[in-house]
Amino acid sequence: MKKAILSMAILGILFSANVSAQTETSGREKVYRATNTKVTELKHTKLKVNFDYQKEQMGGEEWLTASPYFYPTNQLILDAKGMLIHEVALDNNGKRSPLKYEYKDEILTISLDKTYQKNQEYTVYIKYTARPNEVKQKGSMAINDAKGLYFINAQGKDPDKPTQIWTQGETESSSAWFPTIDKPNQKTTQEIYMTVPDKYVTLSNGILKDSQKEANNLRTDHWVMDKRHATYLFFMGVGEYAIVKDKWKNIPVDYYIEKEYEPYAKQIYGNTPEMIEFFSKKMGYDYPWPKYAQISGRDYVSGAMENTTATLHGSDVLQKPGQLIDENKWEDVIAHELFHHWFGDLVTAESWSNLTVNESFADYSEYLWNEYKYGKDQADYRQMMNVNMYIHNPADFKKNLVRFNYDSREDVFDLVTYQKGGGILHMLRNYLGDDAFFAGMNDYLKTNEYQNAEAHQLRLSFEKVSGKDLNWFFNQWYFGSGNPKLNYTFTFEPVKKQVAVTINQSQEQMFEFPLAIDVYDNGKPKRYNVWVNAEAKNTFNFDVSKTPDLININADGILLADITETKTPEQNLMQFTNSKEFKSRYNALLDIKDQVGKNPSATKLLSAALRDPYFKTRIKALQLMDLSNPEQMKALGADVEKLASNDPRTLVQAAAIAALAKTKDKKYLPLFEKGISAVSNAVKGNSLSAVVMIDPSKANTLADKIDLEGASDELLGQLLPVIVKNKITSQMANITPLVAFYPFIKFQNPELGKSAEEGYNWIMSSDNLKATENITKIISHAKGEMGDNPQVKMMISQMLKDGLNKKMELLRQNPQNAASINRQIDAINKAIEDFK
Numbered sequence: 101m102k103k104a105i106l107s108m109a110i111l112g113i114l115f116s117a118n119v120s121a122q123t124e125t126s127g128r129e130k131v132y133r134a135t136n137t138k139v140t141e142l143k144h145t146k147l148k149v150n151f152d153y154q155k156e157q158m159g160g161e162e163w164l165t166a167s168p169y170f171y172p173t174n175q176l177i178l179d180a181k182g183m184l185i186h187e188v189a190l191d192n193n194g195k196r197s198p199l200k201y202e203y204k205d206e207i208l209t210i211s212l213d214k215t216y217q218k219n220q221e222y223t224v225y226i227k228y229t230a231r232p233n234e235v236k237q238k239g240s241m242a243i244n245d246a247k248g249l250y251f252i253n254a255q256g257k258d259p260d261k262p263t264q265i266w267t268q269g270e271t272e273s274s275s276a277w278f279p280t281i282d283k284p285n286q287k288t289t290q291e292i293y294m295t296v297p298d299k300y301v302t303l304s305n306g307i308l309k310d311s312q313k314e315a316n317n318l319r320t321d322h323w324v325m326d327k328r329h330a331t332y333l334f335f336m337g338v339g340e341y342a343i344v345k346d347k348w349k350n351i352p353v354d355y356y357i358e359k360e361y362e363p364y365a366k367q368i369y370g371n372t373p374e375m376i377e378f379f380s381k382k383m384g385y386d387y388p389w390p391k392y393a394q395i396s397g398r399d400y401v402s403g404a405m406e407n408t409t410a411t412l413h414g415s416d417v418l419q420k421p422g423q424l425i426d427e428n429k430w431e432d433v434i435a436h437e438l439f440h441h442w443f444g445d446l447v448t449a450e451s452w453s454n455l456t457v458n459e460s461f462a463d464y465s466e467y468l469w470n471e472y473k474y475g476k477d478q479a480d481y482r483q484m485m486n487v488n489m490y491i492h493n494p495a496d497f498k499k500n501l502v503r504f505n506y507d508s509r510e511d512v513f514d515l516v517t518y519q520k521g522g523g524i525l526h527m528l529r530n531y532l533g534d535d536a537f538f539a540g541m542n543d544y545l546k547t548n549e550y551q552n553a554e555a556h557q558l559r560l561s562f563e564k565v566s567g568k569d570l571n572w573f574f575n576q577w578y579f580g581s582g583n584p585k586l587n588y589t590f591t592f593e594p595v596k597k598q599v600a601v602t603i604n605q606s607q608e609q610m611f612e613f614p615l616a617i618d619v620y621d622n623g624k625p626k627r628y629n630v631w632v633n634a635e636a637k638n639t640f641n642f643d644v645s646k647t648p649d650l651i652n653i654n655a656d657g658i659l660l661a662d663i664t665e666t667k668t669p670e671q672n673l674m675q676f677t678n679s680k681e682f683k684s685r686y687n688a689l690l691d692i693k694d695q696v697g698k699n700p701s702a703t704k705l706l707s708a709a710l711r712d713p714y715f716k717t718r719i720k721a722l723q724l725m726d727l728s729n730p731e732q733m734k735a736l737g738a739d740v741e742k743l744a745s746n747d748p749r750t751l752v753q754a755a756a757i758a759a760l761a762k763t764k765d766k767k768y769l770p771l772f773e774k775g776i777s778a779v780s781n782a783v784k785g786n787s788l789s790a791v792v793m794i795d796p797s798k799a800n801t802l803a804d805k806i807d808l809e810g811a812s813d814e815l816l817g818q819l820l821p822v823i824v825k826n827k828i829t830s831q832m833a834n835i836t837p838l839v840a841f842y843p844f845i846k847f848q849n850p851e852l853g854k855s856a857e858e859g860y861n862w863i864m865s866s867d868n869l870k871a872t873e874n875i876t877k878i879i880s881h882a883k884g885e886m887g888d889n890p891q892v893k894m895m896i897s898q899m900l901k902d903g904l905n906k907k908m909e910l911l912r913q914n915p916q917n918a919a920s921i922n923r924q925i926d927a928i929n930k931a932i933e934d935f936k
Contacts, residue, residue, distance in 0.1 A: 101243070101270055101440075101459070101513065102403035102433045133504050135285060135451040135554075138169040140176060142288035142331070143221060147278055150295040151265060151338070156251040158230040162278055163191055167221045174215040176224060179275035179282040180208040181248065182234035187227040196225055206236070208279050230277045240510030243268065244881055245401040248276025249336075252398045260870070262358060264339035266397040266412055268405060269332035271452060271509050280331045285450045285552045287328040295320045296338050303337040303356055305329070305408050307390050325408065327389065328550045330448045335407030337395045348373040351387065356395035358418060367424045368417060369394055371431065371473070375438050378472055379465070384542040388446050388549070392438070399877075404433050406440030406462070413437070422781035422807060426750050429812065432466040432482065439465030447545055450552035452509040456501050456578070457558055459513075460521025461541075467526060477714035480657060480682040483526060486519040491583070491662050496520070501578045502555045523660040524577045528562070530658045531573070531614060536566040555579075576611055576634075584611045584632075584661040586654075592647040599648050602639045603632055610634035613659055617642075618679070620650035625678050627655065650674055657683030667691055669701035676705050682714060689720055696724050696732075703735050710739045715749040722755040728762045744771060754782035758818070761790035769794060776802055785815045792822050799826040808834035821855040824862060832866065835859050836874035841882075843895045864903035865910060867917050872907075872924040876900075876931040897935045904928045 146163040166176060185203045189196035190213050200211040208226075216222055232247040239245040245268075252264040267277055275282035291309075294302045298319040302308075306325030313319055337356065344365040346353040353376070355369045372392065380386045389409045400414035417430045443461035463486065471479035490496055499516045501524065506512055529537040540562035548557060559574045585607040592599050601617060612634040618625035621644045632638045650671045654663060667675070669692050676688040689709050695702040709721035727733045727740065737760075744756035757775055760768050768790070775787025784806050792799045799822055808816065808831055816838050823831045838845065838852075839859035846853025863871045879896060907928060911921045 101405050102436050102462070131505065131507075133451065133453050133506060133509070135453075136283035138285060139171070139173055140166050140281060141169045142166050142281055142286050145278070145280065145288050145290045145331075145334075147291070148293040148295075149277075149336070151251075153251065153254040153263070156233055156254050158232075158249060158277060160226075160228050160230055160278060162226045162228070163223055164226065164279070165221055165223045168216050168218050170218055172215050172217050174212045176210040176212060177281075178208040178210070178279040179206065179272065180228070180279040181206045181237065181273070181276040182231045183208075183276075183279070184229040184231065185226065185279075186229070187225070189225045191223040191225040199224065206275075226279050228279065232276055235273075235276045237273070239401060240508060240513070243270065243402045243510060243513070246271075246273050246276075248273035250397070250399070250401075252339075261398055262340055264337070264398055266337045266339075266395075266400070267335055267407075268401055268412070269334055269407070270405060271332065274331050274334050277336075278334070280334075282331055284330050284332060284448055284452065286331050287448070287550065287552070288331065289326055289328055290334060291322065291324045292336065293320055293322050294336060294338070299340065300338050301341050301343060301356065303335070303393055303395050303410050305333070305335055305410055329408045329445055330552075333406070333408045333445060335405075335410045335412065337397065337410065337412065341395065344369075346370070346373055348376040348387065348392070351376075351389075352391045352393075354391070354393040356393060358396065361418045361420070364420060364424065367421070368419055368428065368430065369434065372434060372438065374473075375435055375469060378469065379439060379442065382468060382472075382538060383442060383545060384538070385442065385545050387441065389441060392441070394434070394437075399881075401881075404437050406437045406444055408441065408445045411437040420807065421779055422784065423811070425780050426754075426782045426812075432470070435465050435469040436462045439468075442545055446550065447548040448552050450554050452512055453504045453506070454502055454554040455512045456517045456521040457553060457555055459517050460501075460525055463518045463522030464525040467522065475714075477682040477717075481686070481714070481716050483523065484657070484683055484686070487523040487660055490515040490520040490523070491660075497583070498581050500581045520583075520660065527577070527613075527658055527660060528570075528573065530656075532562065532566050532568070536562070540565040572612060576609075580609065582607055582609055584613065584659065585664070586661050587664040588651065588653055590648065590651050592644070594646075596641075597643060597645060598641045599644045599651075600639050600641050601651055601653075602637055603653065605632075605636055610636065615654060615659060616656040618650075618652040618655040618684075619644060619648050620652070620674060620678070621645055621648060623649055623674060623678070625650075625652065625655070652679070652684060655679070655681065655684055657681050669695045669699040669705070673701045673705045673708070676708060682717075685709075685712070686717060686720070689717065689724070693724050697726060697729050703732060706732075707736055707739065710736065710743065715747075715752050718743065718747070718749075718752050719755045722752070722759045725759055726762060727759055728764070733763065750778070750780035750783050753778075754780065754786040757783065757786040757790055761786070761793050764794055766794055776805060781806065781811060781815055785811075785818050789818050789822055792826075796826075800828055803828040804830050806831075813838070817849075817852055820852065820859060824855050824859040827862065829866075829868075832863060832868050833871040833874055836863070836871055836878060839863065840875045840878045843899055860899070860903065861906065864906035867910060867914060867920055867924075869920050869924055872903075873927050875903075876927040879931055880934055893935050897932060900928055900932045900935070904932065 144165040148161040150159045188199050188201040188210055190199055202209045210224060230249055232249040235247040237246045249267050253261040254263060256263055272282040274280055292304050295318055296302055298317045302321045304323035306323050308321055309324045310322040311319060341356040342359045342362040344355040344357060353373050355365045357365045376387045391409050393409060394411045396413045396415050396417050398415050404413045440462045444458035449455050449458045467479045467483050470482055493515055496516050501516055501521055503512055543565050544558055544561035547561060555578045559570050563570050584605055587604050588601060590599050590601045613632050615630050615632050617628045617630060619642050628642055630640050652675055654661060672688040672691045676685050679685050692702040692705055706721045706725050709717050712718055725732055725736055727737055740756050740759050743752055744760055747753050772787045772790040775783045778784055788802050788806060803823060816835060820835055820838055823835055839856045842853055842856035842860050845856050907921060907925050
C-alpha cells in the first residue's frame with residue numbers, strides 16, 4: 101500500500117512546532133502483538149455476489165474449503181463484520197447439511213459436523229448479506245476508512261461523479277464483504293462470480309474465465325485466482341471504465357481507466373511493462389502472476405493498494421497532458437504497487453508487526469526504478485526527500501522498525517515502516533554490494549514464495565548468500581529504534597601532516613556503521629571509508645599536506661543519520677563543485693540559502709547549480725535566487741533567461757519564469773504571454789502569475805485558460821493569490837485542496853496561508869455547492885492523517901464553525917437559494933460532527 105499524503109497541508113500538521121501529530125492511539129498501554137495462531141488452514145474461497153445499489157449492500161454466497169492447520173478441531177472461526185448471516189451448511193459435493201453457528205461481536209463461530217484431522221478438508225457454505233455501512237471499525241492515519249466494501253455515488257445523485265464499487269482489504273477489512281480468517285498469515289486460492297449491470301466492467305484477482313449475460317440487463321463475470329494469496333489482497337472493482345490493453349511477454353497488462361482519461365492511459369501507466377521486465381531481471385524472479393491490471397477508484401481511502409494482479413489507485417493517478425508533460429506524479433506509486441507483487445503478495449509479512457518486509461521493499465523499489473530509468477541523481481533525490489520526512493518527525497525516533505507492541509495495527513503504516521525502511525535497505529545494499537544484495541532478495545523470494553515471512557527470514561537469506569553475519573545490522577536497524585545523530589570535529593597535526601577527525605554520536609543508543617568521509621586537501625577531495633564503532637566518539641587519522649579545506653562526512657549519502665555541521669559558503673561551493681554524489685551537491689546548495697545575495701561564493705554556487713545535469717538541482721537554485729537584486733541579475737540573469745526558454749524540463753522552465761517574474765520587468769512580457777499557451781501546467785501557471793504581477797488587469801481573462809482540477813500543490817500555491825485576489829469564480833472549486841487547510845499552512849508559509857484563509861472565507865460566503873462539498877470531503881479524508889491531537893481537532897472544528905456561520909448569513913440574505921445553501925450547511929454540519 102502507498103499511503104496518501106496531503107503534502108503541503110499535512111506538513112503543517114506533522115512538522116509544526118506548535119501542532120505536533122500524534123497517532124490516534126498514542127498514550128495507551130502497549131500490548132505484545134503475537135502473530136496470529138493458525139488453527140485453520142484456508143484452501144479455497146469461492147464467492148457468488150450481487151449488489152444492491154439502493155441499499156449499498158451486497159448479497160453473497162460463499163463456499164469455503166479448509167482443514168485444521170495442525171491440531172484436530174471441530175470448529176471453524178471466521179471474521180465477519182457488519183453482516184447478516186442467513187444460512188450455514190456443510191457442502192458435500194453440492195449436498196448441504198445445516199451446521200450450528202453463533203454470530204456475535206463480528207465473529208462467526210461454526211460447529212462442524214465432526215472433529216477434523218490435519219489435512220482433512222471440508223467445505224462450508226455460507227449465505228449472507230454484506231452491509232458495509234454497518235461496519236463499526238474505523239479508519240486510521242494510513243487508511244482513513246475501514247468498511248471494506250465501497251459504493252461510490254451508488255444512486256447516481258452526483259452528476260460529476262461516476263458510479264463505482266471497489267473494495268479495500270488491508271489491514272483486516274476483507275471480512276466486511278466475505279466471511280474469512282482476516283489475518284495476513286492466511287493464504288487461499290479464490291474464485292468470484294460477480295453479477296453486475298451489463299453496462300459496467302468488472303475486475304478481480306486472477307483471470308476472467310467466463311462472462312454470461314443474465315436477465316434484466318445483468319451479466320455475471322467469473323474471475324479465478326489459482327495461486328494462493330492473502331485474504332486482505334482479495335479485490336473487486338465495478339464501474340464504467342475503458343480497458344486499455346498492454347502486455348509483458350504473454351501476460352496481459354490492462355489499464356482500467358475512466359473514459360475521460362482513456363487517451364492518456366499509456367502516458368500514465370505505459371511504463372508498466374518495462375517495470376515488470378526490469379524488476380523481473382533485477383531479482384532473477386519473473387513476475388509470478390497470470391495478469392496485471394490497474395484501476396482507479398473515486399473517494400479512495402488511501403493512496404494505492406497492491407491487490408494481487410488488480411492494483412487499485414486513488415483518483416490522483418488520473419492526469420492529463422498538462423500535468424504529465426511536467427512529471428508523472430504517480431509513477432513512483434505505480435512502481436511501488438507493482439513491486440509489492442513480489443514483496444507483499446508473493447511473500448507476505450506474517451504479521452503486521454513485520455509489515456516492513458512488505459513496505460520497505462516497495463518503498464525502495466521506487467529508488468530502483470528511478471535509478472534504472474532516470475539516473476542515480478533522480479533516485480537519490482527521491483530517497484533523500486523520503487528519509488528527511490522520517491528524520492524531521494521526532495515522534496518516530498523511538499519506534500522500532502519491526503514493532504511487536506503497537507497500539508493499533510494501523511499505526512505501523514508510518515514513516516518508519518516505509519521511508520526509514522527504504523533507507524535501511526539502501527544501506528544494506530551498499531554494505532553487501534549489488535550482487536549479494538539482489539541474490540539475497542532472490543533467495544528470500546524463492547525460499548518463501550506463496551508463503552509468509554518475517555524479518556529474521558530476510559536476514560537469513562542475506563546471510564546465506566553473502567556469508568556475513570548480519571545480526572549487528574538487524575539488531576540496531578530492524579529490532580531497534582532511532583538513528584545516529586552526528587557531529588564532528590577535526591584537528592591538524594603539522595608535524596605528522598595528519599588530520600584527526602572525531603565523529604561524535606549524541607543519541608542515547610550508540611550505532612555502528614560504515615561511513616564515507618571526504619577530506620579536501622588543496623581543494624580536492626580524497627575519499628576514506630571507515631568503520632564507526634558503537635561509541636560516543638570515534639577518531640580517525642588521515643594524511644594531508646595542510647589543514648583541510650573541508651571535511652564532508654557521509655559523503656556518499658548512504659548513512660541514514662541526522663548530521664549537524666556548519667560550513668562556509670566557500671566550503672559549500674567547493675563541496676558542490678567537487679562532489680560526484682547528488683546528496684552532497686544538493687545539501688551544499690541548500691546550505692547557502694541564508695547567504696544568497698550576501699556572499700559571492702553563494703552566487704557562484706547558484707550559477708554552477710543552474711548548469712547541473714539534474715533538473716531538481718536547477719529548480720532549487722532558481723527558487724533560492726532573487727533577480728530583483730541587481731547583482732544577482734547581472735551574474736545569473738542571462739542563464740535564467742535561457743532556462744526559461746530552452747530547458748528540456750518544463751518544470752525548470754516554469755521555475756525560471758517565476759524567478760524572472762520577481763524583476764517585474766516588462767521586457768519579459770512576451771515570454772510570459774507565450775508561456776500561457778504552453779501545454780505544461782507549471783509553465784502556464786507561473787506565466788500567468790508573472791503576467792498578472794506586471795499587469796493585474798489581465799487576471800480574469802487569463803486564469804480561465806488553466807485547468808487546475810487535480811493540480812499540484814506547487815501550482816495551486818502559485819495561483820491561489822491571483823485567484824483569490826481577483827475573485828475568479830470559475831476556479832473556486834479547484835483551490836479547495838489548499839484553502840481547506842489554511843490554519844496549518846499559516847504555520848509554514850504565512851503569506852500563502854493568508855491567501856488560503858481569504859479563499860476559505862470567500863467560498864464560505866458564496867453559494868458554491870461543489871467548492872463547499874470539496875472542502876468538507878477533503879477535511880474528512882484527512883482526518884485519519886491528523887491523528888487524535890486535540891489541538892488539531894479544535895482548529896478544524898473552529899474553522900468549520902466559522903464557515904457554518906458564514907453560510908447561515910448567506911442563507912438569510914439569499915432565501916431564494918435555500919436548496920443549494922442548505923445542502924452546503926448539511927455538509928459542514930456533518931464534518932463538524934466528525935471532528936467531535
